[in-house]
Amino acid sequence: MDIQIGRGKTARRAYGIDEIALVPGRRTLDPKLADTRWQIGGIEREIPIIASAMDGVVDVKMAVLLSQLGALGVLNLEGIQTRYDDPNPVLDEIAGVGTTEFVGLMQKLYAEPIKPALIERRIQEIKSQGGIAAVSATPAGAAQFGQVAAKAGADLFFIQATVVSTAHLSPETVTPLDLAQFCQDMPIPVILGNCVTYEVTLDLMKAGAAAILVGIGPGAACTSRGVLGVGVPQATAIADCAAAREDYFQETGRYVPIIADGGLITGGDICKCIACGADGVMIGSPFARAKEAPGRGFHWGMATPSPVLPRGTRIRVGSTGTLEQILRGPAQLDDGTHNLLGALQTSMGTLGAKDIKEMQAVEVVIAPSLLTEGKVYQKAQQLGMGK
Numbered sequence: 001m002d003i004q005i006g007r008g009k010t011a012r013r014a015y016g017i018d019e020i021a022l023v024p025g026r027r028t029l030d031p032k033l034a035d036t037r038w039q040i041g042g043i044e045r046e047i048p049i050i051a052s053a054m055d056g057v058v059d060v061k062m063a064v065l066l067s068q069l070g071a072l073g074v075l076n077l078e079g080i081q082t083r084y085d086d087p088n089p090v091l092d093e094i095a096g097v098g099t100t101e102f103v104g105l106m107q108k109l110y111a112e113p114i115k116p117a118l119i120e121r122r123i124q125e126i127k128s129q130g131g132i133a134a135v136s137a138t139p140a141g142a143a144q145f146g147q148v149a150a151k152a153g154a155d156l157f158f159i160q161a162t163v164v165s166t167a168h169l170s171p172e173t174v175t176p177l178d179l180a181q182f183c184q185d186m187p188i189p190v191i192l193g194n195c196v197t198y199e200v201t202l203d204l205m206k207a208g209a210a211a212i213l214v215g216i217g218p219g220a221a222c223t224s225r226g227v228l229g230v231g232v233p234q235a236t237a238i239a240d241c242a243a244a245r246e247d248y249f250q251e252t253g254r255y256v257p258i259i260a261d262g263g264l265i266t267g268g269d270i271c272k273c274i275a276c277g278a279d280g281v282m283i284g285s286p287f288a289r290a291k292e293a294p295g296r297g298f299h300w301g302m303a304t305p306s307p308v309l310p311r312g313t314r315i316r317v318g319s320t321g322t323l324e325q326i327l328r329g330p331a332q333l334d335d336g337t338h339n340l341l342g343a344l345q346t347s348m349g350t351l352g353a354k355d356i357k358e359m360q361a362v363e364v365v366i367a368p369s370l371l372t373e374g375k376v377y378q379k380a381q382q383l384g385m386g387k
Contacts, residue, residue, distance in 0.1 A: 027352035041189030053136035056295025183208030218263025242277025266336030267343020
Protein backbone atom coordinates (compact mmCIF):
# COMPACT_ATOMS: atom_id res chain seq x y z
CA MET A 1 0.00 0.00 0.00
CA ASP A 2 1.35 3.42 -0.93
CA ILE A 3 2.19 5.89 1.83
CA GLN A 4 1.56 9.57 1.33
CA ILE A 5 4.77 11.55 1.81
CA GLY A 6 2.96 14.80 1.00
CA ARG A 7 0.11 16.00 -1.19
CA GLY A 8 2.12 15.54 -4.36
CA LYS A 9 4.11 12.41 -3.61
CA THR A 10 3.30 8.87 -2.51
CA ALA A 11 5.76 6.03 -1.89
CA ARG A 12 5.84 2.26 -1.51
CA ARG A 13 7.33 0.82 1.70
CA ALA A 14 10.55 -1.10 1.03
CA TYR A 15 12.36 -3.49 3.38
CA GLY A 16 16.00 -4.20 4.09
CA ILE A 17 17.50 -7.56 5.02
CA ASP A 18 17.73 -6.57 8.71
CA GLU A 19 13.96 -6.01 8.82
CA ILE A 20 12.86 -9.54 7.93
CA ALA A 21 13.04 -13.03 9.45
CA LEU A 22 12.56 -16.56 8.11
CA VAL A 23 9.82 -18.76 9.57
CA PRO A 24 10.33 -22.52 10.09
CA GLY A 25 7.74 -24.73 8.47
CA ARG A 26 6.36 -28.12 9.58
CA ARG A 27 9.36 -30.06 8.29
CA THR A 28 13.05 -30.01 9.20
CA LEU A 29 15.95 -31.92 7.68
CA ASP A 30 19.55 -32.80 8.44
CA PRO A 31 21.78 -29.98 7.14
CA LYS A 32 23.85 -32.59 5.28
CA LEU A 33 20.82 -33.17 3.04
CA ALA A 34 20.57 -29.49 2.05
CA ASP A 35 21.57 -29.16 -1.60
CA THR A 36 23.11 -25.71 -2.13
CA ARG A 37 24.19 -26.23 -5.75
CA TRP A 38 23.32 -23.66 -8.38
CA GLN A 39 24.27 -22.76 -11.95
CA ILE A 40 25.47 -19.52 -13.50
CA GLY A 41 26.20 -19.31 -17.19
CA GLY A 42 26.10 -23.08 -17.47
CA ILE A 43 28.73 -23.50 -14.74
CA GLU A 44 27.62 -25.46 -11.67
CA ARG A 45 28.97 -24.48 -8.26
CA GLU A 46 28.38 -26.09 -4.88
CA ILE A 47 28.26 -22.77 -3.04
CA PRO A 48 25.94 -19.96 -4.27
CA ILE A 49 28.39 -17.25 -3.23
CA ILE A 50 30.45 -15.01 -5.53
CA ALA A 51 33.32 -12.77 -4.41
CA SER A 52 32.90 -9.20 -5.61
CA ALA A 53 35.08 -7.77 -8.37
CA MET A 54 36.91 -5.42 -6.00
CA ASP A 55 40.64 -4.91 -5.81
CA GLY A 56 40.79 -5.56 -2.07
CA VAL A 57 38.88 -8.84 -2.51
CA VAL A 58 39.86 -10.74 -5.66
CA ASP A 59 43.20 -11.23 -7.36
CA VAL A 60 44.47 -14.28 -9.26
CA LYS A 61 45.25 -16.21 -6.07
CA MET A 62 41.80 -15.56 -4.56
CA ALA A 63 40.02 -16.45 -7.81
CA VAL A 64 41.79 -19.81 -7.89
CA LEU A 65 41.18 -20.53 -4.19
CA LEU A 66 37.50 -19.66 -4.44
CA SER A 67 37.14 -22.00 -7.42
CA GLN A 68 38.84 -24.81 -5.50
CA LEU A 69 36.53 -24.29 -2.51
CA GLY A 70 33.37 -24.56 -4.62
CA ALA A 71 32.53 -20.86 -4.98
CA LEU A 72 33.48 -18.19 -7.52
CA GLY A 73 35.52 -14.98 -7.59
CA VAL A 74 35.30 -12.14 -10.13
CA LEU A 75 38.37 -10.17 -11.21
CA ASN A 76 38.00 -6.43 -11.88
CA LEU A 77 39.34 -5.75 -15.40
CA GLU A 78 39.58 -2.03 -14.65
CA GLY A 79 41.46 -2.36 -11.39
CA ILE A 80 44.97 -2.56 -10.02
CA GLN A 81 45.59 -6.06 -11.40
CA THR A 82 45.32 -4.91 -15.03
CA ARG A 83 47.07 -1.54 -14.64
CA TYR A 84 50.28 -2.66 -12.93
CA ASP A 85 52.59 -5.52 -13.81
CA ASP A 86 53.30 -5.97 -10.08
CA PRO A 87 50.28 -4.84 -8.07
CA ASN A 88 51.83 -5.51 -4.65
CA PRO A 89 53.63 -2.16 -4.10
CA VAL A 90 50.45 -0.35 -5.16
CA LEU A 91 48.30 -2.37 -2.74
CA ASP A 92 50.84 -1.64 0.02
CA GLU A 93 50.54 2.08 -0.75
CA ILE A 94 46.72 1.96 -0.59
CA ALA A 95 46.83 0.16 2.76
CA GLY A 96 49.40 2.56 4.19
CA VAL A 97 47.97 5.97 3.27
CA GLY A 98 46.04 8.12 5.76
CA THR A 99 42.30 8.71 5.57
CA THR A 100 42.52 12.30 4.37
CA GLU A 101 44.95 11.49 1.55
CA PHE A 102 43.14 8.34 0.44
CA VAL A 103 40.82 9.67 -2.31
CA GLY A 104 43.56 11.66 -4.03
CA LEU A 105 45.93 8.69 -3.97
CA MET A 106 43.29 6.38 -5.43
CA GLN A 107 42.53 8.81 -8.25
CA LYS A 108 46.24 8.99 -9.07
CA LEU A 109 46.82 5.22 -8.94
CA TYR A 110 43.77 4.40 -11.07
CA ALA A 111 44.81 6.96 -13.70
CA GLU A 112 47.42 4.44 -14.89
CA PRO A 113 46.16 3.01 -18.21
CA ILE A 114 44.63 -0.46 -18.39
CA LYS A 115 46.86 -2.81 -20.38
CA PRO A 116 45.17 -5.45 -22.59
CA ALA A 117 48.27 -7.66 -22.27
CA LEU A 118 47.74 -7.76 -18.48
CA ILE A 119 44.07 -8.69 -18.95
CA GLU A 120 45.18 -11.67 -21.01
CA ARG A 121 47.90 -12.60 -18.51
CA ARG A 122 45.63 -12.49 -15.44
CA ILE A 123 42.97 -14.64 -17.12
CA GLN A 124 45.58 -17.15 -18.27
CA GLU A 125 47.11 -17.23 -14.77
CA ILE A 126 43.71 -18.16 -13.30
CA LYS A 127 43.00 -20.77 -15.97
CA SER A 128 46.46 -22.36 -15.78
CA GLN A 129 45.86 -23.10 -12.10
CA GLY A 130 42.48 -24.69 -12.73
CA GLY A 131 40.38 -21.71 -11.65
CA ILE A 132 37.19 -20.33 -13.17
CA ALA A 133 38.04 -17.04 -14.88
CA ALA A 134 35.11 -14.70 -14.21
CA VAL A 135 35.86 -11.04 -15.01
CA SER A 136 34.05 -7.72 -14.66
CA ALA A 137 34.02 -4.32 -16.35
CA THR A 138 31.87 -1.21 -16.60
CA PRO A 139 29.81 -0.82 -19.80
CA ALA A 140 32.55 1.41 -21.26
CA GLY A 141 35.22 -1.08 -20.26
CA ALA A 142 33.18 -3.96 -21.67
CA ALA A 143 33.02 -2.29 -25.08
CA GLN A 144 36.79 -1.88 -25.04
CA PHE A 145 37.95 -5.13 -23.43
CA GLY A 146 35.12 -7.66 -23.81
CA GLN A 147 36.55 -9.47 -26.82
CA VAL A 148 40.07 -9.32 -25.33
CA ALA A 149 38.82 -11.18 -22.25
CA ALA A 150 36.84 -13.72 -24.28
CA LYS A 151 39.82 -14.53 -26.54
CA ALA A 152 42.05 -14.91 -23.50
CA GLY A 153 39.77 -17.68 -22.23
CA ALA A 154 37.47 -15.98 -19.71
CA ASP A 155 34.54 -18.16 -18.64
CA LEU A 156 32.07 -15.46 -17.54
CA PHE A 157 31.86 -11.72 -18.22
CA PHE A 158 30.15 -9.37 -15.75
CA ILE A 159 29.06 -5.89 -16.82
CA GLN A 160 28.61 -3.78 -13.70
CA ALA A 161 27.67 -0.16 -13.05
CA THR A 162 25.98 1.68 -10.20
CA VAL A 163 22.80 1.51 -12.30
CA VAL A 164 22.57 -0.25 -15.66
CA SER A 165 19.68 -0.24 -18.13
CA THR A 166 18.94 -0.98 -21.78
CA ALA A 167 17.56 2.57 -22.24
CA HIS A 168 20.67 4.65 -21.57
CA LEU A 169 20.73 8.13 -23.10
CA SER A 170 24.14 9.55 -24.05
CA PRO A 171 25.43 12.78 -25.63
CA GLU A 172 25.51 12.77 -29.43
CA THR A 173 29.29 12.37 -29.34
CA VAL A 174 29.08 9.16 -27.28
CA THR A 175 27.77 5.82 -28.53
CA PRO A 176 26.33 3.86 -25.57
CA LEU A 177 26.99 0.17 -25.28
CA ASP A 178 24.19 -1.87 -26.87
CA LEU A 179 23.76 -4.52 -24.18
CA ALA A 180 21.67 -6.84 -26.34
CA GLN A 181 24.21 -6.70 -29.18
CA PHE A 182 27.08 -7.22 -26.72
CA CYS A 183 25.44 -10.31 -25.22
CA GLN A 184 24.83 -11.66 -28.71
CA ASP A 185 28.38 -11.00 -29.91
CA MET A 186 30.18 -12.39 -26.85
CA PRO A 187 31.07 -16.10 -27.11
CA ILE A 188 30.76 -16.45 -23.30
CA PRO A 189 27.85 -15.80 -20.90
CA VAL A 190 27.32 -12.17 -19.89
CA ILE A 191 25.98 -11.20 -16.46
CA LEU A 192 24.38 -7.73 -16.24
CA GLY A 193 23.89 -5.36 -13.30
CA ASN A 194 23.17 -3.57 -11.22
CA CYS A 195 19.42 -3.01 -10.97
CA VAL A 196 16.67 -3.02 -8.33
CA THR A 197 13.36 -3.02 -10.21
CA TYR A 198 11.06 -5.52 -11.92
CA GLU A 199 10.95 -3.60 -15.21
CA VAL A 200 14.70 -3.20 -15.67
CA THR A 201 15.32 -6.82 -14.70
CA LEU A 202 12.89 -7.92 -17.39
CA ASP A 203 14.58 -5.65 -19.95
CA LEU A 204 18.04 -7.02 -19.10
CA MET A 205 16.81 -10.61 -19.38
CA LYS A 206 15.32 -9.86 -22.79
CA ALA A 207 18.68 -8.38 -23.78
CA GLY A 208 20.28 -11.79 -23.23
CA ALA A 209 21.71 -11.61 -19.72
CA ALA A 210 22.90 -14.95 -18.33
CA ALA A 211 22.25 -13.64 -14.79
CA ILE A 212 21.22 -10.37 -13.12
CA LEU A 213 22.98 -8.53 -10.28
CA VAL A 214 20.58 -6.86 -7.83
CA GLY A 215 21.62 -4.09 -5.47
CA ILE A 216 22.36 -0.38 -5.63
CA GLY A 217 24.42 1.10 -2.82
CA PRO A 218 24.15 -1.42 0.05
CA GLY A 219 27.82 -2.45 0.01
CA ALA A 220 29.97 -1.92 3.09
CA ALA A 221 32.38 0.41 1.26
CA CYS A 222 29.82 2.03 -1.06
CA THR A 223 28.57 5.58 -0.50
CA SER A 224 26.28 5.87 -3.56
CA ARG A 225 23.16 6.06 -1.39
CA GLY A 226 24.61 9.01 0.48
CA VAL A 227 26.18 10.74 -2.51
CA LEU A 228 23.36 10.13 -5.01
CA GLY A 229 20.36 9.33 -2.80
CA VAL A 230 19.65 6.32 -5.01
CA GLY A 231 18.80 2.75 -4.00
CA VAL A 232 16.15 0.28 -2.86
CA PRO A 233 16.58 -1.83 0.31
CA GLN A 234 17.75 -5.31 -0.61
CA ALA A 235 14.84 -7.48 0.58
CA THR A 236 12.35 -5.57 -1.56
CA ALA A 237 14.74 -5.21 -4.51
CA ILE A 238 15.47 -8.96 -4.60
CA ALA A 239 11.79 -9.90 -4.35
CA ASP A 240 10.84 -7.51 -7.18
CA CYS A 241 13.62 -8.72 -9.47
CA ALA A 242 12.91 -12.38 -8.66
CA ALA A 243 9.31 -11.82 -9.71
CA ALA A 244 10.59 -10.66 -13.10
CA ARG A 245 12.71 -13.81 -13.34
CA GLU A 246 9.69 -16.03 -12.72
CA ASP A 247 7.51 -14.17 -15.23
CA TYR A 248 10.29 -14.27 -17.84
CA PHE A 249 10.77 -18.02 -17.26
CA GLN A 250 7.04 -18.68 -17.66
CA GLU A 251 7.05 -16.70 -20.91
CA THR A 252 10.26 -18.04 -22.49
CA GLY A 253 11.35 -21.20 -20.67
CA ARG A 254 14.76 -19.61 -20.04
CA TYR A 255 15.78 -19.37 -16.38
CA VAL A 256 17.99 -16.38 -15.52
CA PRO A 257 19.49 -16.44 -12.00
CA ILE A 258 19.16 -13.46 -9.68
CA ILE A 259 22.27 -12.53 -7.66
CA ALA A 260 21.90 -10.34 -4.56
CA ASP A 261 24.89 -8.01 -4.65
CA GLY A 262 26.03 -5.96 -1.67
CA GLY A 263 25.24 -5.30 1.97
CA LEU A 264 25.65 -8.90 3.11
CA ILE A 265 27.91 -9.65 6.06
CA THR A 266 26.71 -12.80 7.82
CA GLY A 267 25.41 -16.22 6.94
CA GLY A 268 21.98 -15.07 8.06
CA ASP A 269 22.07 -12.24 5.50
CA ILE A 270 22.80 -14.73 2.74
CA CYS A 271 19.97 -17.03 3.86
CA LYS A 272 17.47 -14.18 3.89
CA CYS A 273 18.49 -13.02 0.41
CA ILE A 274 17.84 -16.49 -0.99
CA ALA A 275 14.51 -16.65 0.86
CA CYS A 276 13.55 -13.38 -0.85
CA GLY A 277 14.17 -15.00 -4.22
CA ALA A 278 17.89 -14.80 -4.99
CA ASP A 279 19.64 -17.79 -6.57
CA GLY A 280 23.04 -16.67 -5.30
CA VAL A 281 24.79 -13.76 -3.64
CA MET A 282 27.81 -11.56 -4.33
CA ILE A 283 29.76 -10.39 -1.27
CA GLY A 284 32.86 -8.26 -0.76
CA SER A 285 33.78 -7.29 2.78
CA PRO A 286 33.43 -10.81 4.29
CA PHE A 287 36.05 -12.06 1.82
CA ALA A 288 38.20 -8.94 2.23
CA ARG A 289 38.76 -10.21 5.80
CA ALA A 290 40.43 -13.40 4.55
CA LYS A 291 44.16 -13.70 5.23
CA GLU A 292 44.69 -14.43 1.52
CA ALA A 293 42.80 -11.32 0.33
CA PRO A 294 44.87 -8.71 -1.54
CA GLY A 295 43.51 -5.72 0.42
CA ARG A 296 45.82 -6.07 3.46
CA GLY A 297 42.83 -5.88 5.81
CA PHE A 298 41.16 -3.04 3.89
CA HIS A 299 38.17 -2.94 1.56
CA TRP A 300 37.15 -0.30 -0.97
CA GLY A 301 34.42 0.02 -3.60
CA MET A 302 34.71 -0.06 -7.38
CA ALA A 303 33.58 3.57 -7.67
CA THR A 304 35.98 4.82 -4.98
CA PRO A 305 38.69 5.99 -7.45
CA SER A 306 36.27 7.95 -9.68
CA PRO A 307 38.14 11.04 -10.95
CA VAL A 308 35.01 13.23 -10.72
CA LEU A 309 32.68 11.88 -8.00
CA PRO A 310 33.97 9.11 -5.71
CA ARG A 311 31.10 6.93 -4.47
CA GLY A 312 32.94 4.72 -2.07
CA THR A 313 35.44 4.78 0.73
CA ARG A 314 38.14 2.59 2.23
CA ILE A 315 37.15 0.70 5.35
CA ARG A 316 39.33 -1.33 7.67
CA VAL A 317 37.92 -4.85 7.96
CA GLY A 318 40.95 -6.61 9.41
CA SER A 319 41.92 -10.23 8.80
CA THR A 320 39.85 -12.71 10.78
CA GLY A 321 40.75 -16.09 9.29
CA THR A 322 41.57 -18.04 6.18
CA LEU A 323 39.32 -18.04 3.14
CA GLU A 324 38.42 -21.65 3.87
CA GLN A 325 37.36 -20.79 7.43
CA ILE A 326 35.18 -17.94 6.17
CA LEU A 327 33.60 -20.01 3.42
CA ARG A 328 33.49 -23.58 4.73
CA GLY A 329 34.65 -23.41 8.37
CA PRO A 330 35.38 -24.39 11.00
CA ALA A 331 34.22 -21.06 12.37
CA GLN A 332 36.60 -19.18 14.65
CA LEU A 333 34.17 -16.31 15.34
CA ASP A 334 30.71 -16.25 16.91
CA ASP A 335 29.18 -13.44 14.83
CA GLY A 336 28.04 -15.31 11.70
CA THR A 337 30.92 -14.21 9.46
CA HIS A 338 32.67 -17.61 9.36
CA ASN A 339 31.50 -20.86 7.71
CA LEU A 340 28.99 -19.20 5.41
CA LEU A 341 28.22 -22.49 3.66
CA GLY A 342 27.52 -24.19 7.00
CA ALA A 343 25.18 -21.36 7.97
CA LEU A 344 23.22 -21.73 4.74
CA GLN A 345 22.98 -25.53 5.10
CA THR A 346 21.90 -25.30 8.73
CA SER A 347 19.30 -22.63 7.95
CA MET A 348 17.93 -24.72 5.09
CA GLY A 349 17.76 -27.72 7.44
CA THR A 350 15.93 -25.71 10.10
CA LEU A 351 13.47 -24.43 7.51
CA GLY A 352 13.02 -27.82 5.82
CA ALA A 353 14.33 -26.59 2.45
CA LYS A 354 16.00 -29.36 0.46
CA ASP A 355 17.42 -27.09 -2.25
CA ILE A 356 17.72 -23.45 -3.31
CA LYS A 357 14.33 -23.50 -5.02
CA GLU A 358 12.62 -24.63 -1.81
CA MET A 359 14.61 -22.06 0.17
CA GLN A 360 13.19 -19.33 -2.09
CA ALA A 361 9.68 -20.42 -1.08
CA VAL A 362 10.01 -20.29 2.73
CA GLU A 363 7.79 -17.94 4.73
CA VAL A 364 9.17 -14.47 5.48
CA VAL A 365 7.88 -12.07 8.15
CA ILE A 366 8.57 -8.42 8.86
CA ALA A 367 10.73 -8.42 12.00
CA PRO A 368 12.50 -5.14 12.81
CA SER A 369 13.44 -6.45 16.27
CA LEU A 370 14.99 -9.70 14.96
CA LEU A 371 18.59 -8.70 15.65
CA THR A 372 18.01 -6.91 18.96
CA GLU A 373 15.31 -8.88 20.79
CA GLY A 374 16.77 -10.46 23.93
CA LYS A 375 20.34 -9.51 23.03
CA VAL A 376 21.00 -7.01 25.85
CA TYR A 377 23.97 -8.91 27.28
CA GLN A 378 25.55 -9.53 23.88
CA LYS A 379 25.22 -5.83 23.09
CA ALA A 380 26.61 -4.74 26.44
CA GLN A 381 29.57 -7.11 26.20
CA GLN A 382 30.13 -6.64 22.44
CA LEU A 383 29.79 -10.38 21.77
CA GLY A 384 28.11 -12.39 19.01
CA MET A 385 25.22 -10.35 17.57
CA GLY A 386 26.14 -7.41 19.79
CA LYS A 387 29.38 -6.61 17.95
